[in-house]
Amino acid sequence: MLDHPGGGRIDLALRGITKVYPGVVALKDVSLDIHGGEVVGVIGENGAGKSTLMKVLGGAIAPDGGRIEIDGHSRAALTPAAAAAHGIAFVHQELNTFGNLDVAGNVLLGRERTRGPFRTLDRRAMADEVRPILTRLGARFAAEDSAGRLTLADQQLLEIARALSMRTRLVIFDEPTSSLTLGETRRLLTVIRQLRDEGVAILFISHRLAEVEEIADRVTVLRDGRNAGDLARDEIDKDRMVRMMIGRDLTRGRGHAPRTAGAPLLELQGVRTAAFPDVPVDLTVRGGEILGLAGLVGAGRTDLALACFGVEPRIGGEVTVAGRPLASGSVAEAIEAGLCLVPEDRKAHGLVLDFAITQNIALPNLARLARRGAVDRRAETALAEDARTRLSIKTAALGRAVAELSGGNQQKVVLAKWLAMDPRVVIFDEPTRGIDVGAKAEVYAAMRRLADAGVAILMISSDMEEVIGVSDRVAVMARGRIAGVLERDALEEEAILRLAVA
Amino acid sequence: MHKKDLGLLALVLVVGAVVAAINPRFLSPINLANTANLIGLFGLFSIAEAFVIVTGGIELSVGSVIALLGVIFVDLIVTHDVPWPIALAICLVLGAVFGLIHGWLVTRLKLQPFVVTLCGLLIYRGVARFYTADGTAGFGFGDSFPMLEWLVSGRTGGVPHSIVAFGVIAVISWYVLHRTVFGRHLFAVGKNEEAARYAGIDTRRVIVAAYVICLVLTALSAVFFAMYTRSIQPSSHGNFYELYGIAAAVLGGFSLRGGEGSIVGVCLGVVLLQMLQNLVNLLGIPSSLNFAVMGSVILIGVIADSQFARYRAAKRQALALAALERGGDAAEPAPR
Numbered sequence: 072m073l074d075h076p077g078g079g080r081i082d083l084a085l086r087g088i089t090k091v092y093p094g095v096v097a098l099k100d101v102s103l104d105i106h107g108g109e110v111v112g113v114i115g116e117n118g119a120g121k122s123t124l125m126k127v128l129g130g131a132i133a134p135d136g137g138r139i140e141i142d143g144h145s146r147a148a149l150t151p152a153a154a155a156a157h158g159i160a161f162v163h164q165e166l167n168t169f170g171n172l173d174v175a176g177n178v179l180l181g182r183e184r185t186r187g188p189f190r191t192l193d194r195r196a197m198a199d200e201v202r203p204i205l206t207r208l209g210a211r212f213a214a215e216d217s218a219g220r221l222t223l224a225d226q227q228l229l230e231i232a233r234a235l236s237m238r239t240r241l242v243i244f245d246e247p248t249s250s251l252t253l254g255e256t257r258r259l260l261t262v263i264r265q266l267r268d269e270g271v272a273i274l275f276i277s278h279r280l281a282e283v284e285e286i287a288d289r290v291t292v293l294r295d296g297r298n299a300g301d302l303a304r305d306e307i308d309k310d311r312m313v314r315m316m317i318g319r320d321l322t323r324g325r326g327h328a329p330r331t332a333g334a335p336l337l338e339l340q341g342v343r344t345a346a347f348p349d350v351p352v353d354l355t356v357r358g359g360e361i362l363g364l365a366g367l368v369g370a371g372r373t374d375l376a377l378a379c380f381g382v383e384p385r386i387g388g389e390v391t392v393a394g395r396p397l398a399s400g401s402v403a404e405a406i407e408a409g410l411c412l413v414p415e416d417r418k419a420h421g422l423v424l425d426f427a428i429t430q431n432i433a434l435p436n437l438a439r440l441a442r443r444g445a446v447d448r449r450a451e452t453a454l455a456e457d458a459r460t461r462l463s464i465k466t467a468a469l470g471r472a473v474a475e476l477s478g479g480n481q482q483k484v485v486l487a488k489w490l491a492m493d494p495r496v497v498i499f500d501e502p503t504r505g506i507d508v509g510a511k512a513e514v515y516a517a518m519r520r521l522a523d524a525g526v527a528i529l530m531i532s533s534d535m536e537e538v539i540g541v542s543d544r545v546a547v548m549a550r551g552r553i554a555g556v557l558e559r560d561a562l563e564e565e566a567i568l569r570l571a572v573a
Numbered sequence: 574m575h576k577k578d579l580g581l582l583a584l585v586l587v588v589g590a591v592v593a594a595i596n597p598r599f600l601s602p603i604n605l606a607n608t609a610n611l612i613g614l615f616g617l618f619s620i621a622e623a624f625v626i627v628t629g630g631i632e633l634s635v636g637s638v639i640a641l642l643g644v645i646f647v648d649l650i651v652t653h654d655v656p657w658p659i660a661l662a663i664c665l666v667l668g669a670v671f672g673l674i675h676g677w678l679v680t681r682l683k684l685q686p687f688v689v690t691l692c693g694l695l696i697y698r699g700v701a702r703f704y705t706a707d708g709t710a711g712f713g714f715g716d717s718f719p720m721l722e723w724l725v726s727g728r729t730g731g732v733p734h735s736i737v738a739f740g741v742i743a744v745i746s747w748y749v750l751h752r753t754v755f756g757r758h759l760f761a762v763g764k765n766e767e768a769a770r771y772a773g774i775d776t777r778r779v780i781v782a783a784y785v786i787c788l789v790l791t792a793l794s795a796v797f798f799a800m801y802t803r804s805i806q807p808s809s810h811g812n813f814y815e816l817y818g819i820a821a822a823v824l825g826g827f828s829l830r831g832g833e834g835s836i837v838g839v840c841l842g843v844v845l846l847q848m849l850q851n852l853v854n855l856l857g858i859p860s861s862l863n864f865a866v867m868g869s870v871i872l873i874g875v876i877a878d879s880q881f882a883r884y885r886a887a888k889r890q891a892l893a894l895a896a897l898e899r900g901g902d903a904a905e906p907a908p909r
C-alpha cells in the first residue's frame with residue numbers, strides 16, 4: 072500500500088529545531104527521529120512546545136533554525152504542500168468535519184472525483200474510493216452517510232480515513248482521545264496499532280500517560296521547548312514520564328484525611344434537564360467536601376450543571392444554594408447566591424480570549440468593582456494582581472490577552488474570576504482537560520483550599536484517576552439519573568464503572 | 574488613545590494640510606463652519622451605528638429611519654400643530670420602539686441582524702413614502718420656530734449647534750463605552766457572547782439596549798436633518814446613510830465581527846469622510862466621483878492598517894530572535 076514516490080517507509084529526522092515568538096522561545100534545539108512502522112509518543116506539559124513542533128512538521132510554520140531531514144534530504148523548512156507530498160498527515164485535536172457533506176466528500180475534500188467537461192462531481196466514484204478505507208478502519212458508517220450525524224469518535228475515524236486516502240506515511244495524532252469514551256479509545260488504539268503494523272509511522276501526542284505507556288514504542292519528552300530526554304520501550308513508565316516532563320517529583324493529591332462535611336450548600340430536588348426531561352435528579356453537596364460526578368460522556372452531567380447554573384433551561388425541580396432557592400433560573404441569580412461554574416470548554420465559555428487577563432478576571436465582578444456605573448480600573452488591577460499571586464498565574468504582564476497564555480494558566484484565570492467573589496458552591500466541569508501535569512496539581516490544590524475554607528465543590532470529571540484521587544465522595548450518573556453515590560472508602564475504578572454502565 | 578486612533582488622526586491632519594495647501598478656501602470660516610455642521614449631522618448616526626457594531630451586529634435601517642422620523646416630525650408640527658418639544662419626544666420614543674423591535678427579533682427569535690435591519694430599511698422607507706403619498710414633506714415659507722431653529726440649526730460664535738450636539742453625544746458615548754460596566758459588557762458580548770453569558774451577563778438585554786441606543790440617537794439625528802433640509806423627499810432623504818455610518822465606524826477601528834473599536838476612532842472617521850467630501854468640492858473633482866473617492870480612501874486605510882500590523886509582528890519576531898542569539902533566555906521560555 073505504501074507506493075509513495077519518495078520510497079516506502081518514511082525516514083524523518085528533526086535536528087536542532089528552534090522557533091522563537093516575541094517574548095517566548097517555543098522551541099530550542101529540539102531533535103526528533105521517526106521511522107515507518109513505529110509509534111513515537113511525544114509528551115510534555117502545555118507550553119512545552121509540542122504543538123509548535125507539530126506545526127513545523129506540517130509546514131504551517133517555518134523554524135528559525137535547524138534542519139528537517141526526510142528520506143535523506145535535508146531542508147530548512149517545509150510548506151504544507153511539501154509535507155503532504157511527503158505523506159505527512161494530521162489528525163487534529165479539534166476535528167474539522169464538514170457536517171454539510173457526506174463522508175466521502177469529507178475524506179476527499181479538495182481532491183474530488185469528477186467527470187465530464189464541466190467537472191461534475193462523481194459521487195459514486197468517490198464513495199467507491201472511500202469504502203475500502205472505511206472497511207480497513209473497521210468503521211461502522213458508510214461512505215454515503217452525512218458527516219454531520221457522526222459521533223465525535225466516528226468523526227475522528229473519518230479524519231484518519233482522510234489521512235490514509237492521501238498515501239500517508241506519517242500520521243500525527245494530537246490529543247486524539249481527549250473527548251472519547253473508554254470504548255472508543257480502545258478502538259482507536261487498535262486502529263493505530265494496525266496502521267503501525269502496516270508500516271505507517273505514528274506520532275502520538277497525549278496528556279493521558281496510561282495510553283502513551285500502552286501504545287508507544289518510544290517516547291520523546293519535551294520541557295520548556297527543549298528535549299528533556301527519550302525513553303525506549305522498556306523504560307516507559309508513568310512515574311518516569313511525569314518526572315521528565317516536570318523536571319521534579321510530583322506529590323500527588325491523594326490520601327488526604329477524611330473530613331467531616333458541613334451543612335448542605337447545594338441542593339437539587341427533582342431537577343430535570345432538556346437532555347433528560349423525564350428524569351428528576353436529587354443531589355446534595357455539603358460545605359467542605361468535593362463531590363465527584365462521574366459517568367460516561369453523554370450521561371447528562373454537564374446538562375445538569377448548566378441547568379443549575381442557569382445557562383440551560385431547567386425543566387422542573389428546585390435548586391437551592393446555601394438555603395436560597397434559585398427561582399428565576401438566571402445565571403445572574405445563581406452567581407448572586409454564590410454558585411459559580413468553571414466550564415468544560417474554557418475557550419468558548421470561560422474566557423474572552425482577546426480580552427486582557429485583568430478584564431477577564433473582572434468580568435463577573437464588575438458590579439462590585441464599579442463606582443456609580445463606571446469601572447474602577449485601580450480596583451480591577453488590584454483584583455488581578457491578587458489572583459496572580461494566589462494562583463501563581465505565569466505571565467509577563469496582566470495586560471496581555473489570555474489567548475497568549477498556556478492552557479493551565481488560562482484555567483487559572485477562569486478560576487480567578489470566581490474566587491474573587493467568595494463563592495459558596497463551585498461546579499468544576501472537567502477542570503483539568505487538556506492542561507499539563509504541573510498546572511493540574513495547582514488546580515487540585517486550589518480546589519482543596521476552597522473546600523477547606525468551607526466551600527462546596529461539585530467536580531465533573533471523566534478522568535478516573537482524578538475522580539478517585541480528588542473526591543471525598545463520588546456520585547455516578549448514567550443516562551440522566553444518579554446511578555449511585557460512593558463514599559470515600561468505597562472509591563474504586565471498578566465500582567464507579569459498574570455504576571456508570573448500569 | 575489607541576495607536577489606531579493616532580494613525581487616523583495623522584491621516585486627518587495630512588489630508589487637511591494637503592487640501593488647505595492646494596485650496597486655502599478650505600480654512601475659510603464659512604467652509605469650516607459648513608463642514609463642521611455636516612460633521613455634526615453625520616456624526617450623530619455614525620456613533621449610533623457604532624453601538625450596534627461593537628456587539629457584532631449591524632443596523633442597516635438608519636437612513637430609512639431618518640427619512641421616516643423626519644417626515645413624521647415635520648408632519649406633526651406642520652399639519653397637526655403639535656408643539657415641537659412633544660414632536661421631538663414622539664420621534665425619540667418611536668426610535669426606541671424600533672430599536673426594541675430589532676433587538677427583540679435578534680435576541681429572542683435569533684434572526685440575523687443583517688436580515689432584520691435590511692427588512693427595516695425596506696419597511697421604514699416604504700412607510701415614509703406612503704405617509705406622504707410620495708410627496709415632499711416640508712415647512713412652508715411662513716413657518717418659523719425660532720427656538721427650535723436656534724437649538725438645532727443655529728450657531729453660537731460661528732460654531733454650528735449640530736457639532737456641539739455631536740460633541741456632547743460623543744463625550745457621553747465615550748464614557749459609556751469605555752468607562753462604564755455597561756460598555757464593558759458591550760465589548761464582552763461582541764467578542765464572546767457565550768463567555769459573557771457564563772459570566773452572568775444578561776447578554777440579550779445588552780444587545781437590545783445597543784439597538785435602542787442606536788435608533789434613539791438616529792431619531793435625534795433625524796430631527797437635525799429635518800431642520801437642516803427643511804423639506805424632505807421621502808424617496809431619497811437619508812439614502813445610504815447607514816453605509817456612511819458603517820464606513821466611519823470601520824475607519825475608526827470597529828471590527829464588523831464585534832468587540833473592537835473606539836469612540837475617538839469613529840469620530841475621526843466621520844471627520845475624515847466629511848473632509849473627503851469637502852475636498853472633492855474644493856479641488857474641482859467631478860462630484861459624481863464622490864463615492865469613489867470615499868471608497869478608495871477607506872480601502873487604502875484598511876489595507877495600510879493590516880500591513881502595519883504585519884510589519885509590527887515581524888519586527889517583534891526579529892527582536893526576539895536577536896535576543897535569543899545574544900545569550901540564551903532574554904525571552905521567557907514556554908507559554909505557547
